[in-house]
Amino acid sequence: MLSSDLHASSNSVVTEFVSEHPMDVAMTLSPLRRGKGDPTFERDSAGSVWRTSRLPSGVLTYRLTQISRFRVRSEAWGAGAAEFTGMLPALLGNADDASDFAPEHPTLIQAHREFPHLRLGRTGLVMEALVPAILEQRVHGVSAFASWRRLVTKFGERAPGPTPRPMFVPPAADVWRMIPSWEFHLANVDPARSKTIVRCAQSAGRLEETATMTAADATRRLRAIPGVGVWTAAEVAQRAFGDPDALSVGDYHLAAVVGWSLLGRPLDDDAMVEYLEPLAPHRFRAVRLLAVSGKAIKPKFGPRTPLVDHTGH
Known part of the structure; x- marks a missing residue:
């Protein structure tokens, strides 16, 4: 109401x-x-x-x-x-x-019992989810977040209202499309990602239409843009569409986290997809429950992958 x-x-x-x-x-x-x-x-x-x-x-x-x-x-x-x-x-x-979500694994059953109020929200806004997802492709989150901060504060608009600190509205598609290549470079965004953002901005109208499509049709249209793969499309679907089945296949950590959390051993992407198939159409919900319940685990082995600085190239 x-x-x-x-x-x-x-x-x-x-x-x-x-x-x-x-x-x-x-x-x-x-x-x-x-x-x-x-x-x-x-x-x-x-x-x-x-x-x-x-x-x-x-x-x-x-x-x-x-x-x-x-x-x-x-x-x-x-x-x-x-x-x-x-x-x-x-x-x-x-x-x-989530009325037909019926996990059988004890860990997921317990997580669902502890967090029955978990709701998957839907913004209905595609470019808003798509640009930061592209920035997060193949790089550390800390690097992608820094790129997002720099680009939004420089090319976005000051937010209306009495915000608790200076806040900004993300740029419009026409602005993303016109950002010069050197500005992406200064934001530590390599040409592959910056060109993908520009291509998406050029097709923003058609991409925003995916919010009213079926999941399969929306994914197909998103992935028709060069540089938008299955991982990026899933990240958009989770936020813009509230899709409970949008599994981020290709994520650097996800398959291993799912494996260690539910089986006590790592999985690769193919094995994760096969293992979670019985949970469709709630595979993302299951992953989200692992995260919010604190039951997502992954032992640390060896050094972390290095941060990459593209600004000096």
Whole structure:
């Protein structure tokens, strides 16, 4: 249930959403955060989640405050504030249906029992999820997050509203498309990734349409862009579509984590896909449960792969 009011004094749209299901705002939105210092995401001292976005109607800042397990208060600023009201239930995972999720592994059964309120949210915004996923291809997260911070703060817009720190809205597709190659270079983004971002920005309209397609058709259209593979498409599907089955095949750690957590030994991608097949269409849900429950494990062996600096090349 939604109820909204326009607060003229703060130029904001305030909405309260009441769900039939228990919610955890921080848990549901945490996959949208791109590392510490993400200029589009913040949690304040009261525990509220602040986030920026770009909707068809314009830029947006919203603050989500958990009032109770079933009630969330939203305050939104910017040209996109009114449109955001209609997107709020899906963002909070209200459309997520885990009723037929029936794991048999004891670890997953226990995780599901401990976190029955895990909801997979849906932003409906493809480029917003796609660009940072491309930045995270084949590099350490810390490097990708730094690239994201630099590019968003330099080419994005200052976020509307009384943000708890300076925050920025990600660039529009037309801006991503026009960022010079040397700016990507200075942000430590190699040509392969920067060219993929530009190609996606050039096709942004058709890519945003995937939010209304079936999972198979959406993946097919995303992967038609050179440089967008199965891992990147899955990362987008998890966030933009709330797809509970979008498995990040090709992730540097995931197969080993799944193997160690559920079998006590590492798996490769093919073995992971085969092992998790009985959990379809909830394979991503299973992986997410391992993560939020703290039951995802992977022993550390040997040195970490080195960070790569492309700015000096």
